[in-house]
Amino acid sequence: MLSYSxxxxxxxxxxxxxAGLDPSFFKRPEEEIAYSFETIEHCCLASEQVYxxxxxxxxxxxxxxxxxxCMEEIMTNVIEHGFFKKAKDNHAEIRVTISGGTLILRVRxxxxxxxxxxxxxxxxxxxxxxxxxxxxxxxxxxxxxxxxRIWGMNTTILEV
Numbered sequence: 001m002l003s004y005s006x007x008x009x010x011x012x013x014x015x016x017x018x019a020g021l022d023p024s025f026f027k028r029p030e031e032e033i034a035y036s037f038e039t040i041e042h043c044c045l046a047s048e049q050v051y052x053x054x055x056x057x058x059x060x061x062x063x064x065x066x067x068x069x070c071m072e073e074i075m076t077n078v079i080e081h082g083f084f085k086k087a088k089d090n091h092a093e094i095r096v097t098i099s100g101g102t103l104i105l106r107v108r109x110x111x112x113x114x115x116x117x118x119x120x121x122x123x124x125x126x127x128x129x130x131x132x133x134x135x136x137x138x139x140x141x142x143x144x145x146x147x148x149r150i151w152g153m154n155t156t157i158l159e160v
Contacts, residue, residue, distance in 0.1 A: 032097035037075055038090060047072035050096055050105070057098055066141040067103050067160045071096070073134035074107045074156055082111025082154065102143065105158040113149050114156075 033053050035046045047068045054064030071094060083090040092109035125131070139145065144159040 032095060034093065034095045036091065036093045038079070038092070040076060040079060043072050043075040043079065046075060046094055050094075053096055054103060059103065063103070063160065067096075067105060070138045070141055070158055070160065071105050071107070073138055074105075074158070077134065078107060078109045078111055078154075082109055082114070084111065103160040105160060107154075107156045109154050110152060111154060114147060114154060116147065 033049055035042070035049065037043055037046055050071045051064050051068035054067050055061070059067075075092065075094065078092050083092075090109075090111065092107065092111070095106045095108075097104050138158065142158045142160055146155075146157040148155045
C-alpha cells in the first residue's frame with residue numbers, strides 16, 4: 001500500500017491496483033480491435049478492419065496498407081499451413097492496438113508450430129524473388145517480429 005502511494009501519488013488505490021494489473025492493461029474500445037477468424041473470407045474482412053483502424057488513428061495510407069497486408073498474410077498462412085485439416089477446434093484470433101505511436105498486431109492460433117529454421121531459409125533464398133513473397137513482405141515491413149509457442153498456442157506479434 002505504501003509503495004503504491006509513493007509510486008502513483010495517490011493514497012487510495014483503485015481495484016486495478018488490488019488486482020495487480022498495470023493501467024495500460026485496460027484499453028478503451030476505440031484503442032484496439034479484436035477478431036476471431038477461421039476462413040480466408042474472415043481474413044479479408046479482418047484485413048479491411050485493420051486498414052480502417054489505422055486510417056481512423058491518423059496513420060498514413062502506406063502504413064495502414066502495409067499493416068493490413070501483413071495481417072492478412074499471417075492469417076492466411078495460419079489457415080493454409082497451420083490449421084490441422086480435419087480438426088474441428090481450429091481457432092485463431094487477432095488483436096490490434098497502438099502503443100506509443102507503434103501499431104502492434106498480434107495473431108494467436110492453436111495450429112501447428114511454426115518452424116523458425118524454415119523462415120531463415122526462406123529469407124536467405126534469393127533464387128526466386130517471388131517465392132514466399134508474403135513472408136518476405138511481412139519481414140520487410142515490420143519494425144520487430146516476435147513468435148512464441150506456449151501451451152499449444154502460437155503467438156506472433158508484429159510491430160509496424
